[in-house]
Amino acid sequence: xxxxxxxxxxxxxxxxxxxxxxxxxxxxxxxxxxxxxxxxxxxxxxxxxxxxxxxxxxxxxxxxxxxxxxxxxxxxxxxxxxxxxxxxxxxxxxxxxxxxxxxxxxxxxxxxxxxxxxxxxxxxxxxxxxxxxxxxxxxxxxxxxxxxxxxxxxxxxxxxxxxxxxxxxxxxxxxxxxxxxxxxxxxxxxxxxxxxxxxxxxxxxxxxxxxxxxxxxxxxxxxxxxxxxxxxxxxxxxxxxx
Numbered sequence: 001x002x003x004x005x006x007x008x009x010x011x012x013x014x015x016x017x018x019x020x021x022x023x024x025x026x027x028x029x030x031x032x033x034x035x036x037x038x039x040x041x042x043x044x045x046x047x048x049x050x051x052x053x054x055x056x057x058x059x060x061x062x063x064x065x066x067x068x069x070x071x072x073x074x075x076x077x078x079x080x081x082x083x084x085x086x087x088x089x090x091x092x093x094x095x096x097x098x099x100x101x102x103x104x105x106x107x108x109x110x111x112x113x114x115x116x117x118x119x120x121x122x123x124x125x126x127x128x129x130x131x132x133x134x135x136x137x138x139x140x141x142x143x144x145x146x147x148x149x150x151x152x153x154x155x156x157x158x159x160x161x162x163x164x165x166x167x168x169x170x171x172x173x174x175x176x177x178x179x180x181x182x183x184x185x186x187x188x189x190x191x192x193x194x195x196x197x198x199x200x201x202x203x204x205x206x207x208x209x210x211x212x213x214x215x216x217x218x219x220x221x222x223x224x225x226x227x228x229x230x231x232x233x234x235x236x237x238x239x240x241x242x
Contacts, residue, residue: 014185014186015128015186015187015188015206015239015240016128016129016180016182016183016186016187017128017129017130017131017177017180017182017186017187017188018123018128018129018130018131018187018188018189018190019130019131019132019133019173019176019177019180019187019188019189019190019200019205020130020131020132020133020154020189020190021132021133021134021189021190021191021192021193021196022132022134022136022140022141022144023134023135023136023192024192024193024210024212024213025113025190025191025192025210025212026112026113026116026144026150027110027111027112027113027116027144028111028113028212029102029106029144030212030213032102032105032106032109033102035105036098036099036101036102036105037051037098038051039101039105040094040097040098040101041098043097044094044097046082046090047081047082047094050081050082050083073135073160073166074091074094074095074098074099075088075091075095075166076166078090078091078094078095095137099137099139099140102140103139103140103143106143107143110143110144110147112148112150113210113230113231114230114231114232115230115231115232115233115236116230116231117148117150118231119231119236120150120153122240123240124153126240126241128240129155129156129180129181129182130153130154130155131154131155131156131157131158131176131177131179131180131187132145132154132156132157132158132176133158133172133173133175133176133189134157134158134159134160134172135159135160135166135167135172135196136159136160137159137160137161138159138160138161141157141159145157155179155180156176156179156180157176158172158173158175158176158179162175163175166195167193167195167196167198167199168194168195168196168198168199168202169199169202170199170200170202170203170204172199173187173189173199173200173203173205174203177203177205184203184204184205185204185205187203187205187206188205188206188207188208188239189203189205189206189207189208190207190208190209190210191207191208191209191210191219191224192209192210192211192212192213192214192219193213193214194214194218194219194222197209197219197222197223197224198222198223200223201222201223206225207223207224207225208224208225208226208227208228209224209226209227209228210227210228210229210230211227211228211229
């Protein structure tokens with residue numbers, strides 16, 4: 001029997017699954033990714049040149065870099081940061097190095113978004129299916145999923161290597177829905193990135209924004225129907241009828 005939930009227009013809609021991005025949604029990892037990029041890039045001449053160019057820009061360069069990194073796979077991000085095509089072997093080598101630095105920085109500093117665990121518990125208790133759709137690599141996903149048994153909440157997980165195309169392509173979220181056994185229009189995605197919000201909307205799913213790396217205006221412009229600071233927002237209780 002399907003549960004019925006009301007959306008912000010007051011019209012009942014069938015909501016069977018919640019799908020979560022990882023970085024910037026479950027926990028604010030983005031500052032650690034930025035620090036890892038700045039630290040690792042000093043060891044690679046090509047990356048160091050890009051780092052110095054970015055830091056020499058006007059005020060707000062780091063915030064712009066943070067937003068630029070949000071939601072993107074390294075194979076897409078590195079050519080964008082460098083401004084020229086990058087060989088696959090270099091992308092693999094640099095990505096592995098940077099992500100190893102990231103994990104060393106965050107492994108003892110993981111803090112979930114306020115209200116996350118109680119919300120996941122409640123959503124699961126009322127019968128919603130929970131999925132994870134992220135552009136992160138397996139090692140990064142495992143690090144977070146093993147913390148506090150978080151991975152036990154998610155009946156389906158889709159990571160970087162499960163898809164051929166990154167966000168804003170809808171492939172990631174469509175695959176999560178498929179693995180959960182639900183239709184796209186039965187899903188609501190939680191995203192903090194512009195590309196991720198676009199991916200959710202391109203998949204035919206509703207999307208709520210987390211204000212971790214972009215403003216409410218920016219996320220709503222690309223399709224977020226509502227934005228929250230974290231999972232203590234009272235609208236979440238209304239969303240699932242509690």
